Amino acid sequence: MRSYYRMKQTNYTKHFIFLSVLLVVLFFVNISLGSVSIPFQDIFNSLLGGKVSKESWETIILNFRLPKAITAVLVGSGLSICGLLMQTLFRNPLAGPFVLGISSGASLGVAILILGSSVFGGFLLTQSVSNWSLPIAASLGAFLVLSAVIIAANKVRNTMSILIIGLMFGSLTSAIISVLAYFSDSEQIQQYLFWSFGSLGNLSWREILVFTVIYLIGIINTIFVIKPLNSFLLGENYAKSLGINVKKSRNIILLTTSILTGVITAFSGPIAFIGLAVPHIARMLFLSSNHKILLPAVAIIGAIILLICDSIAQLPTSEFTLPINAITSLFGAPVVIWLLVRKKRIFV
């Protein structure tokens, strides 16, 4: 029986090797695609610090495409991990990183920054929106709404109520945004709309550094809650009887999710679908609910899918870039529907 257990583990190793190779390949494919076509030789040279035929090519690769590919990996894996955490915590297959009202909080922050300027007068936004003001507004908004949700969450015993409280805060904030939008100029509404489309590009290396540090803090937290997550698969009463501090674990999970989704939404906008769908794809591929296997699986698959979506969004050889949020849903929703119809059974 132990040998069976081991056999299954090697089986997973194969999955992981395949997915990791795919991830690396897609990472380079993603870098090689764009409105300017650059020969492979020059792409490798610029990445490895070799000699590049044109200086502008090196700039494009190092300052635009590489940061964007890294952002795609961080956003894809981060959102997927948050989705997994939420689905296990709420024992609900429809939960995702945004159920806690994080995206609505971030949207509210950005809406107040962009739309609010016309409603409350120009004092909020005297100059053009700087690079940092959007992430800061988004994080503040996410943090505020999330604190409200967590305070409410600690007052109720039932985990399902937290889910509903999160949803309610979501509709509250979107109502406020509608009111703001009603009193705003079309130009500002457009600017807000563009933010809500999501974007993986335009991050400077300094922003990426901040992003990565916060991301890693979230990931380390997640590794420490693998054990409680597995016990939650039996329900909270069993988890408690197994010596797990349910309340503490729940708070760590909520906090980690908010840190991760907060920072992701701040830098790349509210990106739909990934967090909800990737955990289901991972469970179907790996046929497991064990978080020791699912967490790395979900992270790699999330990164892969967002890299694919971003490559599609660039419309190879064209000058247009489609909004990433539309691609994730267009590409992803049919895949999930197909998987679910074929499998007929969904799990947490």
Added chain:
Amino acid sequence: MGYLQKKHTKIVLSNVNIEIEKGKLVTVLGKNGIGKSTLLRTISKVQKPISGAVLINQKNSVQISEKELSTQLSLVLTERLPESQLTVYELIALGRQPYTNWIDKLSETDTKKINSAILQTEVEHLQNMRFYELSDGQLQRVLIARALAQDTEIIILDEPTAHLDMHHTVKIFSLLKKLVVETQKTIIISTHEANLAIQLADEIVLLTENKLYSDKPQELIDKKAFEDLFPKELIKFNSKLQQFTMNKI
């Protein structure tokens, strides 16, 4: 004992003073809604007693940490497990969580305990299946295996035979009896199987409207305690057969 609600307290049971010895199969009998589950939930520290205390090995359970309690007392609950793709082996292995390190790695001892739990409950052939593929009877044995893997002196089961047919009910009861005899564990179960409990239990805690009895089955029969269990119009206790029988309609 009972529920603490916002403004008022609902007392379900009071003056409960029972002592349970080590290595006994104890069944809690009583009609629906009398407080069997409340009693078990209070013993297992899922809820607090309104007044009084639960002592486990002479120590007040309030002072025992969750972590420590998890090595002394394990549970089999009636609630449905959330849907997941856990295999039977993984589910039983979760019983080792109180002993595993922070990343939940199974040691040699852990796998040994898991294997012996699997052997004792005779679920070897099921261990690679997903738990949602099991029948109710099989699932109940697997849940008992999980509690055994937790390696605690006390196991508490809330209505372990609620959805089972007669054959599987008897199978679970004889398994529990065997475990008590072989491993000297204390097993406390709530059940509606009064006839089986009378035959197999070492001790019965009988909850009736007016009184709480706690004694050996034979003593309770002699005290005519079972007569109070149900209203007499439909069911009567036949002390000669030592069983409940239905009145002729």
